[in-house]
Amino acid sequence: MRSSIRQAWTSLDAEATGPRACEVEACGRPTRYGKAACSDHVDQLPYYAAVLQAARAYEAEVLWLAGACPLTTPPAQLVAGLVAADVRTVIRAHGCRTPARIAVELDLPIEAVLAVVVALQVLGEARLVRQRMVRGDRALSRSFVELVDDRESAARADAA
Numbered sequence: 791m792r793s794s795i796r797q798a799w800t801s802l803d804a805e806a807t808g809p810r811a812c813e814v815e816a817c818g819r820p821t822r823y824g825k826a827a828c829s830d831h832v833d834q835l836p837y838y839a840a841v842l843q844a845a846r847a848y849e850a851e852v853l854w855l856a857g858a859c860p861l862t863t864p865p866a867q868l869v870a871g872l873v874a875a876d877v878r879t880v881i882r883a884h885g886c887r888t889p890a891r892i893a894v895e896l897d898l899p900i901e902a903v904l905a906v907v908v909a910l911q912v913l914g915e916a917r918l919v920r921q922r923m924v925r926g927d928r929a930l931s932r933s934f935v936e937l938v939d940d941r942e943s944a945a946r947a948d949a950a
């Protein structure tokens with residue numbers, strides 16, 4: 791086991807340090823850092839294409855969410871993608887957050903975050919907690935999104 795790891799590492803290392811020619815079409819130009827393609831052809835590598843495709847899919851999902859009406863779109867559809875997974879991760883990692891703060895942290899349009907938050911609420915995965923705070927002589931009220939604890943929802947299911 792250990793020797794096979796070392797073998798793999800050594801061959802990776804040899805690949806990384808040895809001279810390598812661009813594998814795209816009949817280019818053959820030397821590559822940098824042991825990559826399989828030169829800087830002119832790096833965008834034709836399968837890995838690059840996969841990363842680009844994933845980025846485009848995420849962008850398309852964000853645009854779709856930002857334009858979706860959370861009242862008429864099935865909530866399960868709104869929370870099925872990677873954007874909702876990111877929203878859940880932020881709330882899980884930092885505790886309750888306002889939708890605006892989540893949007894800033896994930897660099898997403900507020901409309902996309904609100905669509906996800908409304909859907910999470912409808913599905914019982916999250917709730918809004920209103921908090922009043924006093925700033926100077928003004929009383930403000932803000933809504934924070936909080937995930938409904940799994941144990942909490944299990945206890946409610948048991949009680950029902």
Ligand SMILES: [Zn+2]
Binds near residue numbers: 812817
């Ligand atoms: Zn090339």
